Amino acid sequence: MPSSSLPESDLQETHRVLVVIDMQPDGFPLARSVLRQVMRAIAEAMASSWLVLIVEFDIECAGSTDPALMSMLAGYPHWKLVKKKAEDGSLEVIESVAEAGMSTACPFPGFRLAGVTTDDCISKTAHGLAQRLPDCLVEVIKDACFNWQGSRFDWSQFSRAANIVLI
Numbered sequence: 001m002p003s004s005s006l007p008e009s010d011l012q013e014t015h016r017v018l019v020v021i022d023m024q025p026d027g028f029p030l031a032r033s034v035l036r037q038v039m040r041a042i043a044e045a046m047a048s049s050w051l052v053l054i055v056e057f058d059i060e061c062a063g064s065t066d067p068a069l070m071s072m073l074a075g076y077p078h079w080k081l082v083k084k085k086a087e088d089g090s091l092e093v094i095e096s097v098a099e100a101g102m103s104t105a106c107p108f109p110g111f112r113l114a115g116v117t118t119d120d121c122i123s124k125t126a127h128g129l130a131q132r133l134p135d136c137l138v139e140v141i142k143d144a145c146f147n148w149q150g151s152r153f154d155w156s157q158f159s160r161a162a163n164i165v166l167i
Helices: 009-016 031-046 067-073 090-099 118-132 155-162
Strands: 014-022 051-057 079-084 110-117 138-146 164-167
Touching: 014 031, 014 090, 014 138, 031 051, 031 067, 031 110, 031 138, 051 067, 051 090, 079 090, 090 118, 110 118, 118 138, 118 155, 118 164, 155 164
Parallel strands: 014 051, 014 110, 051 079, 110 138, 138 164
Antiparallel strands: none
């Protein structure tokens, strides 16, 4: 399994984590709707040497992460595949950050989330991170997230936590 191989001091200096959630088009066809935007977010994270976590819903029908994303990450040393068993992947994300040698002690510039679906796994993971790490910033990239409601989605649910910011 791929994992981060950055020296701890290098990861500590970036203090940023891109969390890509459920970009598994076989199980979540909406992933195709934001593939280009998620690829852009990954490219930006890679250019800044951020840790990139590819979070997969670990159920058989979900399939694997889109091959285009996995190809982008080939040869990039600062990424890890993370499996989650429930909609909220925040515990697995926090564990993976610690395993990569990064501290989650805040102030920590924090997390940036992208993927599907905004109203379920993105929301639950964002709120889980915000609750478990209340001094950390959790950013949600609006144009790199998608859900069944499309543009009618009510983004106000993210305002329940002061440390969640829509970008």
